[in-house]
Amino acid sequence: MSRHTARAAIAVGGTVIAALALAGCGQGFSSGGSSGSAGGLTSSKKPITLMIGSSGDAETKAVQDAASAWSKKSGVDVTVVPATNLSQQLSQGFAAGSPPDVFYLSTDAIAGLVQNKSLKAYGDMLGNKSDFYPSLVKNFSVNGTFYCAPKDFSTLQLIINTDLWTKAGLTDADIPKTWDQLAEDAKKLTSGTTKGLVFSGEYARIGAFMAEAGGRLVSEDGKKAEADSAANVKALDYVKQHLNDGTFAYAKDVGAGWGGEAFGKQLGAMTIEGNWITGAMQSDYPNVKYKVVELPAGPAGKGTLQFTNCWGMSAASKNQKAGLDFIQFLTSSEQQLTFSKAFGPMPSVKSAAATWKADNAPLVPFLTGADYAQGVPTNAGAADVIADFNSQLETLKTADPKTILQSVQTNLEAVVK
C-alpha cells in the first residue's frame, strides 16, 4: 500500500516538475517588462502587431489601409488584429507575455495597466505632443506622466428630431439654453408614446448634467473624490424630477437599447448622445431628420462629458521606436481626417479642427464641446465604482439622489488615493 503510494507520488511529482518546466519554457518570461517611465525605446526588425477594438468593417478597413500605407513608407510590417473582446484579449496578451505592440486603450483601463507596468509612457516623445487638446492629454496622464497619444474623441451634445420639433410648434428660437428651457421643450415634445428627452440611464449621459451643475466625480487632478457635492445632488434632483413628470425617460424604460435607438424609433424627440450617433442614424434610421445643438447650460454654465481612446504601447514591445513613428503617423492631422471620413470620429489634434468643421458643418457642436468637456475618472478601480453608480442610477426615479451619491463617494474614496 505505502510502497504503491510512494511510487505513484514520485511518478506524479516527476510529471508535475517536467510539465512545469515545459510550461515555463513556453511562456518566455518577460520579467515584468521595462519600467513605465519615459526611458529609451527598444528597436528591432520585428513586425508590429496592432490590436484594435473595431466598431465595424469601415473602421477595420480604414485602420488596415493606414497601416499598409505606413508599412510601405517605413518598411516595417504591420499586422492588424481586430479584437472581438479587446480588454479580455489584451489581458490575455499581457498575462502570457506576448501583448500586441500597439493597441486601442480606453480611459478606464489605463490606470490598471500603468499599475502593473504593462504600458510604455511615450507621450512626451511625440513630435506632435502640443497639437493634442489639453483635456485629452490630461485624460491619458497618470501621476503627471503623459502615457499615450489620444486616438480621437467624442463629446455628448443634444440631438433634436426636427420634424417633431416643428410639429410641436417650436422654432430655432426655442433651442434650449438653460435647464428650465430644456424642461419646457421636453414637455411640449412629449405626446403619446414619444417622450421629450430620452437618454441612457447611466453616468456616461447623466454625468453631463452633473458637469452643467458644476460637479464631477473626481477632482480635476484625479486625487479627490467629489461625488457627493451639492452640485451633483442638484443635477440628479433635476433629472429625477423630470423622469417622474414623464417628460424625460431612460432609453431602457421606453424599450430601446440606447438613446440613439429611442431617438431613431421616435420614442424620444430629443436625446443626449455623442457623434457616434450619426453613423447609426445613417444606417438604421435614414428617414429621421435631426440636428445637433449644444447641451443647455446648467446652473454652473456649459458642460458635457468627453470620451476618448488612445494608442497604447506595450512596455514589452520589441519595436517601440517603430511603434512611436507609427503612432505619430496615425495621429497626424491628415490621417485623422481620413479616419473621420471613413468612420466618423473627431480628430484629437487641434490642427485638424478647421478642416473637420468645414467638412462636418452640422456636427460642429460636438467639437465645440471640446472647450468645456470633462473626462470620465481614470483612477484604477473607478470603472467598478461607475458600474455600481450606473446600477443605482437605474432606480433614480424612486431613490434618493443624496444617498446614491454618498455611496458613490464612499466607493470612490477607496480607489482615489
Add this chain to the structure above:
Amino acid sequence: MTAPAAPRTASAPRRRGSSGIRGGEGVAGWLFVLPVVLILGVFLFIPVLMALWVSFSDWNGNGSPLSPSVSFIGLQNYADVTTSGGLAERNFGLSLRNNAWYVLLVVPLQTALSLLLAVLVSRAMLRGRGFFRTAYYFPSVTSSVAITVLWLFLFSTTGVVNQIIGWFGGHGPNWFQDPRGLFHLLAGTTPGPEVLTQGKFLGVTWWEWTAGPSVAMFAFILMAIFTTSGTFMLLFLAALQNIGPELAEAAMVDGANGWQRFWRITLPQLRPTIFTVVTLGLIGCWQVFDQIYTGTQGGPGKTTLTPAYLSYQASFQDQKWGDGAAIAFMLFVIIILFTLLQRWVLRDRPVSRRRIRAYQPKGVRHG
C-alpha cells in the same frame, strides 16, 4: 533504479506475485498512462494549482505568476472580497445572493419538470413519443448563446411574452431591465423594516438578501429550466426503462393505485438518478456564466451578477486577478458543500417507525 517495479519482499499483498514474468507490467502501465497524465497535468492539474497560487498572491496580470516579483500575500484576496467593506465585498455578496436564489428555484423545478416529462414520454401508449422526446430535448442541444438571444427577443418590452400577457389584459414588465426582486414585488415594494435594512452580510443588507430573484433573473431561471429539463428528462427516461415491471405488478395486486405505485415503488428506485440530476443541476447552476455574459453582463442593478461572471470580470476587466481567483475557489468550495449537503439529504435511511407501521397488518393503516 532501472526496474523500480520489482519490490524485494512480499510486502505487496493482495494482487499478484510481485516479481517474475509479470514484473515489468508496472512500468508498462505507467508508460501507457503517461500521455494522459501529462496532458491532464499540463492542462488541468497545473493550471488549477497556479490559479490557487494566484489567489494567494499579488500577481497583477503582467508576465508569469511564478516570476520572483510576485509575492505571497496570504488570505488578503479572500479578505478583499469577503470582509473589506468595499465594493468588492458588496459585489461578491450580491453575486452570491443572486445565484443562491437561482439555484433554489432552478434545481427543484428542473428536477421535477424533467421527471414529469420523462414519466409522460415513457408511457407506451403515448402517440408520437419520438416527436415529444425530440421536442423536449431540442433546447438542450442548442447553444446557450443562441437560446439567450432568443430569450432576449421573447422577453423584450414588446416581445412575444408581453404580448401574450397583453391578451389577458395584463401589462408585462420590461423583463431584462427590471431589477426589482420578485418577493419584494409580491410584498409591495416599500422600503423594508428597520431590522432588515440595518444589518448586513457581505455588504448586502438582509432586506436585499430577501428580495428574491429579480425579474431579469427570473427570466434566466425560466430559461435554465427550459433548456436543461430535456437533458435530465433523458437521464430519468433511461432510469425508468431500467425498472422492471414486476414490482409495480406486485403492487397492483396489492391494490396500490397509480399515484401510490409512482410514489412508493418507482420514485425510490430512481434515487441514484435523482442524485445525479440534482448534483449536475447544482454544479451547473452555481457555475452559470454564458447566459449572463451574452445576456445582461450582470445588469440591471447587478441583479444577475453571479460569482462565475464576477470572477471573470474581476480578472479580465478590472485586472484584479487575485480577487478573481479567490472568487473562483470560493465558488468551488460552495459547490462541494452543496453536493455534500444533498448527498446527506438523499442518503439511505432506515425505514421510519411511521412507515413501518404502515406495512404491519394490524397497525393503523391510513390512506
